[in-house]
Amino acid sequence: MRTIGFLSLCATFLGSTVTFGQQISDIRQTLHDQSQLFAVANLSKPTSFSQSSSSDANIVIDDKTPYQTLKGFGATLTDSGAQSLSNLKTQNANASLRSGPGYTYAYSELLQKLFDPTAALDASSAGITYLRVPLAATDFSKTSYSFDDTPGDTTLSKFNIDASPSYLFEVLKDIQDISNIVKVHVVPWSTPGWMKDSKKVNGGSFVSNMSSIYAQYLLKALQGFESKGIHVYAISIQNEPLNSNPTLPSCKMTYEDEGAIGTALRSLMKASGFSAVQLIGQFHCRYPISLMKDYENVFDGVAFHCYGGTVADQDKFVQAYPKKDVHFTECTGMEGSDWWGDIQWQTENMFAPAFISWLYAHPLSCRYMGTALMWSLVSGEELPGSTSCHSKAGKPNACRAVVMVNSDGTYVLNQEYYGIAHAAHAVLPNGPGGSFGQLIKSTVSGSSAAHLRVNAYATPGANATAPTRYSLHVLSNGGASTVQFRGKQLSYSFPMGVTTLHFYAD
Numbered sequence: 001m002r003t004i005g006f007l008s009l010c011a012t013f014l015g016s017t018v019t020f021g022q023q024i025s026d027i028r029q030t031l032h033d034q035s036q037l038f039a040v041a042n043l044s045k046p047t048s049f050s051q052s053s054s055s056d057a058n059i060v061i062d063d064k065t066p067y068q069t070l071k072g073f074g075a076t077l078t079d080s081g082a083q084s085l086s087n088l089k090t091q092n093a094n095a096s097l098r099s100g101p102g103y104t105y106a107y108s109e110l111l112q113k114l115f116d117p118t119a120a121l122d123a124s125s126a127g128i129t130y131l132r133v134p135l136a137a138t139d140f141s142k143t144s145y146s147f148d149d150t151p152g153d154t155t156l157s158k159f160n161i162d163a164s165p166s167y168l169f170e171v172l173k174d175i176q177d178i179s180n181i182v183k184v185h186v187v188p189w190s191t192p193g194w195m196k197d198s199k200k201v202n203g204g205s206f207v208s209n210m211s212s213i214y215a216q217y218l219l220k221a222l223q224g225f226e227s228k229g230i231h232v233y234a235i236s237i238q239n240e241p242l243n244s245n246p247t248l249p250s251c252k253m254t255y256e257d258e259g260a261i262g263t264a265l266r267s268l269m270k271a272s273g274f275s276a277v278q279l280i281g282q283f284h285c286r287y288p289i290s291l292m293k294d295y296e297n298v299f300d301g302v303a304f305h306c307y308g309g310t311v312a313d314q315d316k317f318v319q320a321y322p323k324k325d326v327h328f329t330e331c332t333g334m335e336g337s338d339w340w341g342d343i344q345w346q347t348e349n350m351f352a353p354a355f356i357s358w359l360y361a362h363p364l365s366c367r368y369m370g371t372a373l374m375w376s377l378v379s380g381e382e383l384p385g386s387t388s389c390h391s392k393a394g395k396p397n398a399c400r401a402v403v404m405v406n407s408d409g410t411y412v413l414n415q416e417y418y419g420i421a422h423a424a425h426a427v428l429p430n431g432p433g434g435s436f437g438q439l440i441k442s443t444v445s446g447s448s449a450a451h452l453r454v455n456a457y458a459t460p461g462a463n464a465t466a467p468t469r470y471s472l473h474v475l476s477n478g479g480a481s482t483v484q485f486r487g488k489q490l491s492y493s494f495p496m497g498v499t500t501l502h503f504y505a506d
Contacts, residue, residue: 022048022049022485022503022504022505023047024043024492025043025504026501026502027043027501028421028422028425028501029497030418030497030498031495032343033340038422047490049485049488049489049490050490052487057489058447058448058481058482059484060443060483061440063458066438066440066458067438067439068438068439069435070370070371070436070437070439071129071130071371071436072130072183072371072424073128073130073351073372073373073424074130074182074377075128075131075373075375075377075401075420076131076329077172078378078380079141079165079380080141080142081378082165082167082172082378083167084380085111085378085405086171087407088106089171091106092106092107092108106411110403111174111175111178112125112178113125113413114126114402114417115178115182117129126417127421127424127425128377129428130371130373131172131182131377132185132187132330133184133185133187134189135188135189135218136188136189136190138239138248138249139247139386139389140380140383142165142383144190144200144201144248146193147161147192147217147221147224148217151193154213156217156220159217159220161227169228169229172184172230183233184233185234185278185280185327186221186222186235186236187238188218188236188238190251191210191251195207195213196251198246201249202247202249203246203247203251204251208257211260211261212264214261218237219265219274232274233278234280235280236282237262237265237281237282238253240282240305241255241258241282241287247385247386248385248386249383255287255291255294259291262295263298266298278301278325279298279300280299280303281299288302288313289313289320289321292320292324293320300325301324301327302325302326303329304327304328305331306328306331314369326370327369328369330374331373331374332376332389332399332400333414333415334398337400339415342415343415343497343498344475346419347422347453347498350372350374350419351372351419351473375401376402377401379400379404379405380401401414402420419498422473422499423473426471427471428459430461430468430469431461431463431466434461436459437459438457439457440457440458442454442455442456448481452476452477454472454473454474455472455474456470456472457470458471467505470485470502471502472499474494474501476498478493478495480493485503
């Protein structure tokens, strides 16, 4: 395997794709009829901004009004998804990752299409940089398990990180070999069964007097990932803490219990060399506000999912705790839905103008989300008996992954792939060691407001001499627009689809 990271980005940054003088340097488009899929638009004739005193611009970009810096886009790598990738790797047993247009091995090719941040600059990769990884079993594992299934093992002497399949860690290592800017966010779907009233991994409620023991369990999980060479960026204490579905790994947990566990875990992390790991509370309507009210000094932020609650709940949290990170870490597509309809919904409600809110009725929350993740990254078998996806569409595996891997060694990039790619392309670091893009103010006015959704970003150069890159991420039903930035204007017809474009200011 090779480590790419941004070691070769300077060559691209200094190459012909970067144009100065406030003109568009790069355009990527996905059209509603699938005739273009994250394709590079022809820029043989430069498209430039020009000085104008006109006030007729319908898209106004204001880089003097910055909002949050993004942390990345992505999905969740489950046991089943990792197994699908591992099977693909086994079919390509003699393959090795190679750069350039000639590589053909499906496993290598797919990982690069998903994660390679350098290839993302030439439209051959989605540029995924945020990956949620379960701690032990989920509804997409072969069996229900934890890292310590020995009843009453309060000393955790039987804790075993290798309860997770070896191919999970192997795939994670391969991903980190491709990109050194992928953030790994770990989260359990359940505590060990013996820490709950159900005495099972599936379903049940957490027993409060296990808080300190469970904190030690989570520390051991962090240490276990570190021992596998996987650096963890963030950890959450419980996925969907009000979900106790008895057909899959789950655990009902009060915010008081989550706070007590977090308090103990924070101290353990600080004493064990993990003080830099972010501690993120989990969602459920007003749950985050209650959690932060009593444990503000413990948690770095919270995460929401799209399955319940309202944008008003997010607004209230942001108003109360504006300095805390807010993540959006799960939403699933469903099999059998409309391709373009899904692109529209996901872009508008997750990846673009709403920036992870159900937007315009509640614009405040769109300014504070730092991530947007789909549910499953790669398709795989659902846990036998689980109703999480089966019950929603009346058939197994109804939840659609970002990528479908077939048994014959082929794969299909689903619509979620292109939604993520456009969003990620707008915020990837602008050079080696650079920061991610920062959301800046954009205003859409006039009749365009009905058919345009726009997000604007500023991504600083990685050093003092490198210019700031500006990006527009646009969802359009088609039509001509006039973009205004720093007193200059640009006329451009956005096609019916999703467009991401870059430019550099004078």
